[in-house]
Amino acid sequence: MVRTILAPMTLKPTIPRYHRVPAALVKAFTLIELLVVIAIIAILASMLLPALAKAKTKAHGVLCLSNQKQLTLGWLMYADDHADQLVWNDLTAEGSGWVRGILDYTAGNRHNTNVAGLTDPNYAKLAPYTQSPGIYKCPADRSYVTIGGRRHARVRSLSMSQAMNSRNDWLGYLTKKTYRVFRKLSDIGPMGHSRAFVFIDEHPDSINFGDVAVAMNDGLPPERIHIIDYPASTHNGAGGLSFADGHAEVHKWVDPRTRLPWKNQSMALVVASPRNLDMVYLSERSSIPE
Numbered sequence: 001m002v003r004t005i006l007a008p009m010t011l012k013p014t015i016p017r018y019h020r021v022p023a024a025l026v027k028a029f030t031l032i033e034l035l036v037v038i039a040i041i042a043i044l045a046s047m048l049l050p051a052l053a054k055a056k057t058k059a060h061g062v063l064c065l066s067n068q069k070q071l072t073l074g075w076l077m078y079a080d081d082h083a084d085q086l087v088w089n090d091l092t093a094e095g096s097g098w099v100r101g102i103l104d105y106t107a108g109n110r111h112n113t114n115v116a117g118l119t120d121p122n123y124a125k126l127a128p129y130t131q132s133p134g135i136y137k138c139p140a141d142r143s144y145v146t147i148g149g150r151r152h153a154r155v156r157s158l159s160m161s162q163a164m165n166s167r168n169d170w171l172g173y174l175t176k177k178t179y180r181v182f183r184k185l186s187d188i189g190p191m192g193h194s195r196a197f198v199f200i201d202e203h204p205d206s207i208n209f210g211d212v213a214v215a216m217n218d219g220l221p222p223e224r225i226h227i228i229d230y231p232a233s234t235h236n237g238a239g240g241l242s243f244a245d246g247h248a249e250v251h252k253w254v255d256p257r258t259r260l261p262w263k264n265q266s267m268a269l270v271v272a273s274p275r276n277l278d279m280v281y282l283s284e285r286s287s288i289p290e
Contacts, residue, residue, distance in 0.1 A: 074129030089166035
């Protein structure tokens with residue numbers, strides 16, 4: 001009897017059939033995943049933006065100091081060329097001084113936008129010693145005047161100490177003493193050239209004439225201290241100053257009454273500010289008694 005041997009049958013596994021999922025859906029984020037990504041980006045942005053803003057402010061401060069050093073160098077060169085005589089710090093709208101003009105927020109005031117008040121040597125006496133009108137303005141100054149419905153940046157944010165060859169309108173306002181107004185560079189010697197400030201960033205809402213006024217307060221009761229003109233505080237609560245020896249620095253203002261916000265409108269000046277250490281600082285660096 002012949003036996004027939006059958007080879008074992010190989011059964012193919014049953015593969016379940018699934019519905020195909022469109023490729024677009026396989027690669028897409030779910031709504032929750034998308035929200036998580038957005039949240040992470042927002043967190044990273046919140047961490048980075050303050051650092052970027054601080055870096056930008058730091059860069060503005062460096063450029064501001066560079067501008068002031070250039071302007072002070074021109075101021076020193078002027079004195080060297082004019083037998084030690086300091087450039088006149090004029091307090092009129094149409095006179096001839098280190099600059100010409102009074103700034104405000106009035107559309108009809110051409111001095112707000114006219115760079116000739118900085119660059120024409122016929123009445124801007126430092127013009128031959130400066131290379132660009134840009135050095136007369138702090139890069140952090142965003143003030144503007146509206147003319148014909150359009151915003152125009154104003155041309156200047158720096159002012160010169162009234163003790164530097166100007167009229168003595170405010171130095172003795174509080175103490176009723178007589179203080180030195182320096183007419184020649186050598187006049188500053190008794191005070192010290194490294195201590196006497198020349199240029200300063202003035203608050204955009206305070207600036208008007210080419211000078212900045214400080215009321216001396218030496219020996220004055222602290223309760224009687226006043227702010228006449230406000231310094232700028234656009235560098236994280238600080239502002240730039242240059243000195244008669246040619247150096248410049250950024251100084252941090254410590255009193256919140258000094259660091260008023262910019263509003264793009266003229267502010268009230270000559271304001272009582274008892275015990276304001278910032279005004280003591282400026283007084284000590286403005287002049288000395290006769």
